Amino acid sequence: MFKHALPHRVPAARRYLQPRWSSQSSTAQEPFPPNINEWSHPPSNATISDEEISRLAAKPRQPLTLADLVKHGKPPLNDAALLSSANFTLSRLPARLAHRIQALRNLPFIVVANPNVSAIYNNYLHSLSTLEPFYKKQITTIEEEMKFTEVMADLVRTHSNTIPTLAQGFLQCRKYIDPMEVTRFLDQHLRARIGTRLVAEQHLALHMASTGESALRKPDPTHVGVIDLALQPASIVRTCESFVGEICELKYGVRPQVVINGEVEAEFAHIPMHIEYIITELLKNACRATIESGNEAHPIEITIATAPDVGSATKLDSLRKLSVSEKTNYDFSQDGLEEYVSSQEADVEPLNTAAPCITLRIRDRGGGIAPDALPNIWSYSFTTFNKEEADAAVAENGNSDGLNAIASSGSNQSTIAGLGYGLPLGRAYAEYFGGGISLQSMYGWGTDVYLTLQGIGKTEGLKEGPSVFD
């Protein structure tokens, strides 16, 4: 009945498995596929049935909005709120995990047979199996909620190493599958993983906030679980700068200076873990380029700006602040502006509910990106980092314990480069809630990276922000 375990040993089927992408086929010296006879798989101890996986995966996808996550974390964080958070989590996770299991099963056999990829596959089966007793019925007591929270903690831990493990698996298979297929799978998988982790981590954070684990700390009015309602990108940049600076000192013996200018006080509601991940990756790229081009005397410049034209309240406020000469750009006379503002006032939300859009420009003097590399920089695994060092990076990242905030995004980021996931995964994080990353290279001089982040409304239900299905 349970057919999850992949073959313990890949069948001696080399003769059936010809490389599908001959333009990248292996050389004569290289065994095909590398070490395939070593590819053995621990049997899965999953108890979930295939029928149940199909049933869950066939359920209509439910969108995830940050407003949902905020809703269950609003004070007072009492037992009822925790139970509702647990049941909300259970309403979302099983179908998401089942989708991922099906997507993994649909990969070509040579990929699923890889020990790294099958380890991830087994993790998903294990996680869904551990959730099964809970989602079959509602969680109605705080004792059940505590058991469920333990399962959530285990789930988050189990999946903390997914990125380096999958990266290694796909690298080992790369000669035999279509690179586009890999990109499609990874992009979908890693984006889905962002949401799944978020739902699980939000419940864990709310549980911690409501129990003795944080009772000694002062209540924090600016946090709702993993969401910070008053997040200052400038302060995250400073944290990441010190982390990346240490990596640079270890690797190169120098650390470039980082200057922050623009609206350094800007704040909005967002998820610190996500922004930490993105900024760490972008800073590592800027630092590496700066140092390797011998330009470490030139600081990396980070400019922060809040867009004036998102969220009507923000727009009105910024219109009010404009000087007379600037107002002419809006085609308003002074009287016309006041009239416009008053006519809008009745319809707009109070100012603190606006969801501002903040852009960070990370400008380095690292020499830019060569035109032949430029088309590839958004592909998973593309790197110009030295191959041996890149392999070492994968191996080292594979030992991640996934415990600190930066690592909890799933890829211990303690090496300067080499996985080739920084840009594509950073962009996936930014896009997840409506932001984005674009990059402008000035070859021979430097690079500008524009990170746009769409904030979340501070008040439940007033600004939902974009919703995401995966």
Ligand code: ADP
């Ligand atoms: P990795 O840093 O592991 O190589 P990334 O996805 O972060 O992977 O970046 C991919 C490649 O893009 C890098 O290897 C580098 O060649 C190029 N790149 C990214 N950012 C910059 C930058 N600021 N300056 C120069 N090259 C860059």
Ligand code: MG
């Ligand atoms: Mg990088």
